[in-house]
Amino acid sequence: MRDLLTPAADLLLGARCADCGRPALKLCRACGEAIRPLPAITWPQPCPRGLRQPSRVVPIAAGVNADLLQRVLVAWKEAGNTGLTSMLDHLLAAAVVEHTRPGRPVTLVPVPTSRRSRRARGCDLVDELAHSAARLLRGVGIEARVAQALRPARATADQAGLGATARARNLHGAFRLHSARWLTDRDILVVDDILTTGATVAEAVRALSAAGHRPAGIAVVAATPRNAGHPR
Secondary structure, three states: OHHHHHHHHHHHHOOEOOOOOOEOOOOOHHHHHHOOOOOEEOOOOOOOHHHOOOOOOEEEEEEEOOHHHHHHHHHHHOOOOHHHHHHHHHHHHHHHHOOOOOOOOEEEEEOOOOHHHHHHHOOOHHHHHHHHHHHHHHHOOOOEEEOOOEEEOOOOOOOOOOOHHHHHHHHOOOEEEOOOOOOOOOEEEEEEEEEOOOHHHHHHHHHHHHOOOOOOEEEEEEEOHHHOOOOO
8 A cells, every 4th residue: 555655745745755866755765764773872982981981871872873864854943844753763772672671660861952942943853752652662562751951051052063162162051951751660762863972872871871860871863973082
């Protein structure tokens, strides 16, 4: 049936693959297969101290923020193609699975979205991605919930163009605990779309840890290539 729907959508609606432009409702088969998840531990370099001490909070990325996956993320995040959430959720879920332990429920805590970004995009994309990934996880028997546990504590500058040190300074103290629901007796995982310098997830880890809820790990869709390595 789907093989019939795609050309029909292209004929009636002009539906095209978000990357290559071939007829497709979201991504064509070739592009969709090219972003299959390959989860791997991906430490930022230099690694923020808060991810190493007092205990390691290991970041796992499902892919590399380059080439096709990078273009898909840009189409999803910057070009307003929110339909791609149902493609990217598989990658986030795959990264989460690497952290799971048998019989242990998990709580996904999305990094907070600024009011500026929410207004520009009309929604909280990372929160929607987390909920979609949680549904996939529950579908395979993993008890997963999403908790909007964090809120912005103050305004921050736009991160674009900032280096690792400037990003860390910009975000330090930027988040605060909003709600502790779904945080007790569960493995807490901070989730985001892209790991760049690690400043955003490190601030989320700091805020949760300060409230007595040290995360068990970090899961992201993609990490930039230069971030591969081990913590220093």
